[in-house]
Amino acid sequence: MTDPLFDTAVTRAYGTRLPVVAGGLMWLSDAAYVSACARAGIIGFITAASFPDPDRLRAEIRRTREMAEGGAFGVNVSMLPKLVPGERTAEIFELIAEEGVRFVETSGRNPAPWLPMLKAAGITVLHKVPSVRFAEKAQSEGVDMVSIVGAECGGHPGLDLVGSFVNLALAERRLDIPFLIGGGVGHGGQLVAALAGGAAGVVVGTRFLVAEEITAHPDYKRALSGAKETDTMLSMSSVRNTIRTLRNETSETVARLEAENPEIGIEALLPHVSGAIGRRAYETGDVSRGMLSAGQALGLTGQIEPLAAIIGRLEEEARVALARLRPAILQGQTQGELA
Numbered sequence: 001m002t003d004p005l006f007d008t009a010v011t012r013a014y015g016t017r018l019p020v021v022a023g024g025l026m027w028l029s030d031a032a033y034v035s036a037c038a039r040a041g042i043i044g045f046i047t048a049a050s051f052p053d054p055d056r057l058r059a060e061i062r063r064t065r066e067m068a069e070g071g072a073f074g075v076n077v078s079m080l081p082k083l084v085p086g087e088r089t090a091e092i093f094e095l096i097a098e099e100g101v102r103f104v105e106t107s108g109r110n111p112a113p114w115l116p117m118l119k120a121a122g123i124t125v126l127h128k129v130p131s132v133r134f135a136e137k138a139q140s141e142g143v144d145m146v147s148i149v150g151a152e153c154g155g156h157p158g159l160d161l162v163g164s165f166v167n168l169a170l171a172e173r174r175l176d177i178p179f180l181i182g183g184g185v186g187h188g189g190q191l192v193a194a195l196a197g198g199a200a201g202v203v204v205g206t207r208f209l210v211a212e213e214i215t216a217h218p219d220y221k222r223a224l225s226g227a228k229e230t231d232t233m234l235s236m237s238s239v240r241n242t243i244r245t246l247r248n249e250t251s252e253t254v255a256r257l258e259a260e261n262p263e264i265g266i267e268a269l270l271p272h273v274s275g276a277i278g279r280r281a282y283e284t285g286d287v288s289r290g291m292l293s294a295g296q297a298l299g300l301t302g303q304i305e306p307l308a309a310i311i312g313r314l315e316e317e318a319r320v321a322l323a324r325l326r327p328a329i330l331q332g333q334t335q336g337e338l339a
Contacts, residue, residue, distance in 0.1 A: 003322065009178035010201035013124055013145065014072040014103060017041030018315060020191065021126070021147060021180055023205025024076035024105060026050060026155075026293070027279050028214055031063040033307070036213040038064075038071025040311040045076035045105045048092050057092070061099045074103030074126075079111065090114065097121035105147075112141040126180075128203075130158025132170040135179060145178045146171075147203045152184030154206045154232070154244050154295035161234075161242070172198030186300030188317025192325070204314075206295040211307035219285025221304045229299030235291075236273065239266045246292040250277070254291070 002017050010019040022029075022037045022044035029047040037044030046064060051057035057075075064073050075096050079089055093114050096104060104118060107128040111118075118125055119142075127143040129135045135146040148171055150164030151157045162170075164183040171179045181194045182203025194202045208214070210225045224246070233247045238258040245251045254272050257264055278290030 003319065005195065005322065006318075008195065008200040009145070010180065013178070014043045016043050016072055018191075018311070019180075019195070019201030020311070020314065021045075021105075021182075021201060021203045022208055023149075023153075023182060023203050024078075024107075024128075025205060025209070025214075026275070027282060028209075028216060029076065030215055031060050031067055032213045032215055033208075033211070034073045035064050035067035035069075035071070036211065036307040038068035038073050040308040041071070042311060043072045043074060043103065045074045045103070047076045047078070048096075049076075049078050054091065054095055058095060058099060061096070061101060072103060073101075074105055075101055076105040076107070079106060079108040090117070093117055097123065106143075110137065110141060111143060115142055128182075130156065131160040131162045132167055132174055133160075134158075135171060136174055139175055139177050143177070145180065145200070146175070147180040147182055149203060150181070150183030152244075152296040153182055154297075155293040156241065156243055157183065157234075159237070159240060159242055168194060168197040168199060184296045186297035186314075188314040188319070189321040191314065191318045192321040204297075206297040207300055207314075208307060208310060209294070210301045210304045211310055212304060213307050216282040217285030218304070220282055220287055223285075223287045224294065224298060225301050225304055227294070227298040227301065229296045231298055232294050232296055236269065238262050238264055239269065241266075243291060243293065244295060246287060246294040246298075248290070248292065249288045250290055 006018055008019040018041050020042040024045045024047045026047055027050050034044035034046050051060050103124050105126045111127055125143045126145045127138040128147045135148050138146050148167045150167050151161040164181050168181050178200035180201045180203050181199045185202045185204050186207030191202050210221045231247050232244050233251050234244050235251055235254045236243045250272055273291050278292050281287050281290045281292055
């Protein structure tokens with residue numbers, strides 16, 4: 001039986017069992033992964049940018065629906081020009097609406113121009129941001145929820161590099177809409193802490209990279225399962241596109257080039273940071289090359305196993321955390337009654 005404390009704005013919006021959102025993983029958030037999330041009682045999002053051909057995206061949405069067994073899922077639309085050109089963003093949203101997808105995660109730019117279209121289609125919009133100041137802006141534009149990913153996250157933590165714990169406290173003070181906290185989240189105790197701090201749930205990405213349903217080479221997953229929280233690094237701040245990745249030959253080369261020439265520019269970095277290089281690591285298992293997004297939750301990954309088992313462990317860890325708190329709460333209530 002699900003603990004009533006896990007009944008939040010997130011579970012009510014998505015109809016999920018737990019207030020956990022699976023982070024969108026470029027090239028990896030496909031039907032196998034997203035439908036596994038649905039079956040495990042959380043929500044995941046197909047990354048539209050992983051399927052640049054609209055027909056392939058449509059087919060992946062339909063495949064996910066068939067495999068999800070009635071569970072909730074959505075589509076992530078990153079509105080960065082390099083991933084989803086601006087002139088095609090409306091087309092992608094229209095496709096999503098045509099397919100009857102009810103949930104969208106947006107990121108990269110202000111989603112305001114597309115909110116009327118999405119609202120008219122009855123789509124719930126979760127907007128992902130790297131710090132609370134952007135969450136406040138998204139709230140003012142009318143999104144339904146925001147997810148705030150701190151400096152610990154894999155991928156793009158933004159330029160502010162505010163930690164997740166500080167984001168949690170700031171969001172509780174400044175936001176009126178439901179918010180989720182991400183970045184370094186990979187333990188059920190962190191879910192309890194986030195809920196206690198006012199969040200409606202958490203975003204988990206790196207922790208799920210070792211799930212059996214992730215369509216990546218076993219050697220890639222083995223490398224991550226054996227990694228530590230100190231095995232990531234930040235780079236590309238010189239081009240205002242900071243990224244946290246697995247520490248490897250490529251990330252160290254990029255950091256060295258930036259240190260040698262702070263004005264290096266993106267064109268000189270592209271031969272090293274091209275997404276095609278990183279994608280090959282998922283196919284071959286060679287993690288020495290490519291900008292492989294990974295957060296500090298690497299220290300929490302553990303063994304390769306089915307996603308449902310990972311979710312089950314998170315839930316059990318959360319129950320243990322709650323059990324630590326409840327005796328203290330009950331003791332306080334008893335003392336109050338005696339007084």
